[in-house]
Amino acid sequence: MRRRLPTAEIVAVDFSPRSIVWAQRLERATDGVRPITFRVGDLTDRKIADVVGGDFDLITCHGVLSYLPKPSVVLENLASCLRAGGALYLGVNGEAHPATRLRPWLASFGLAVDELRKERRLRELLGLWDALNDDGSGELATMSSSYLGGDVCGPHFNNWSLAQWRAEVNHSGWEVAGTDVLPMALHLAAERKNERVLYPAGVGELAARLDQARPAGFHRILLRRAPAGALELTNAGEGARPLHWTGLYTVRFSQSGARRTVKAVFNCAAFHVRFEHELTASQTLALRAFMAAGVAPDGWTKQWNRTSEGRRLLWLWAGLGVVAVGDAAGAGVRG
Numbered sequence: 435m436r437r438r439l440p441t442a443e444i445v446a447v448d449f450s451p452r453s454i455v456w457a458q459r460l461e462r463a464t465d466g467v468r469p470i471t472f473r474v475g476d477l478t479d480r481k482i483a484d485v486v487g488g489d490f491d492l493i494t495c496h497g498v499l500s501y502l503p504k505p506s507v508v509l510e511n512l513a514s515c516l517r518a519g520g521a522l523y524l525g526v527n528g529e530a531h532p533a534t535r536l537r538p539w540l541a542s543f544g545l546a547v548d549e550l551r552k553e554r555r556l557r558e559l560l561g562l563w564d565a566l567n568d569d570g571s572g573e574l575a576t577m578s579s580s581y582l583g584g585d586v587c588g589p590h591f592n593n594w595s596l597a598q599w600r601a602e603v604n605h606s607g608w609e610v611a612g613t614d615v616l617p618m619a620l621h622l623a624a625e626r627k628n629e630r631v632l633y634p635a636g637v638g639e640l641a642a643r644l645d646q647a648r649p650a651g652f653h654r655i656l657l658r659r660a661p662a663g664a665l666e667l668t669n670a671g672e673g674a675r676p677l678h679w680t681g682l683y684t685v686r687f688s689q690s691g692a693r694r695t696v697k698a699v700f701n702c703a704a705f706h707v708r709f710e711h712e713l714t715a716s717q718t719l720a721l722r723a724f725m726a727a728g729v730a731p732d733g734w735t736k737q738w739n740r741t742s743e744g745r746r747l748l749w750l751w752a753g754l755g756v757v758a759v760g761d762a763a764g765a766g767v768r769g
């Protein structure tokens with residue numbers, strides 16, 4: 435985080451004083467960076483904002499909520515630490531996480547898996563598991579005891595589909611604004627022209643449907659606070675919320691063929707997604723104006739929404755992460 439955001443004010447929190455001491459040691463080993471504020475605090479504490487402060491632009495919570503019996507409590511508490519228009523990033527286990535199959539399998543050998551007890555026996559069984567799952571996902575049998583204690587044995591796991599995580603976050607007033615695999619999954623569907631069956635689902639529903647077809651072992655999810663009544667946008671650009679250019683894609687324009695259309699080549703290095711769209715001259719002008727302004731100019735969305743093909747393009751761009759719907763304050767965390 436510090437490398438990516440060298441000048442940001444960063445507050446790091448964990449309820450384990452040992453973890454905090456460890457992180458401070460890592461920070462001391464990195465020269466010349468703006469200091470990080472460390473706090474010992476419990477995310478399930480309703481008053482966590484008093485410990486860490488409120489008004490954050492971006493909160494990241496990676497590898498934590500999968501191990502808590504009630505993630506919704508933390509989701510509500512984190513909302514009290516975020517400023518209006520901010521974003522929450524979550525890294526959480528998916529349905530296809532190895533532990534989903536591994537734990538019942540270990541239990542069938544009579545091994546208690548709610549804490550790390552018979553470590554030698556566990557490593558023996560993991561050796562067999564690794565041999566049978568030689569898929570490049572790593573050797574579990576050689577992992578450290580602390581990893582096995584947390585990620586294989588552990589009192590509680592939420593290895594949930596994206597649909598389940600989405601229901602949980604929606605319940606706490608959040609909406610899914612994007613996931614790491616959504617652009618690639620939608621791109622694969624669109625390449626074979628199979629995406630039309632998904633139209634016109636909003637970003638959260640899209641991500642959940644694609645995860646059902648191709649379950650992930652881990653989800654990286656970006657969440658925004660949902661304005662009342664607008665949890666599910668059926669169409670990008672609908673309603674009063676402005677549309678932003680995310681800056682994730684570069685676009686190259688070139689004249690194409692006899693039909694006097696323009697070929698626009700979209701490229702996103704972060705997602706490894708590249709695709710082309712044929713645009714009319716006026717669509718090209720409108721797109722250039724949007725890119726230059728960062729926010730869709732007045733009347734822009736209306737113009738695009740006039741034709742069904744224009745609406746479908748907007749919808750695709752929202753799913754692929756080219757554009758994002760949100761209030762103006764959210765522009766600070768685009769990308």
Ligand SMILES: C[S@@+](CC[C@H](N)C(=O)[O-])C[C@H]1O[C@@H](n2cnc3c(N)ncnc32)[C@H](O)[C@@H]1O
Binds near residue numbers: 447495497498
């Ligand atoms: C698997 S580690 C992930 C650490 C780090 N975020 C990362 O991605 O490397 C989970 C961390 O969450 C902390 N944790 C678990 N429950 C917590 C809670 N209720 N409040 C604060 N921290 C918690 C644990 O102490 C542990 O350091």
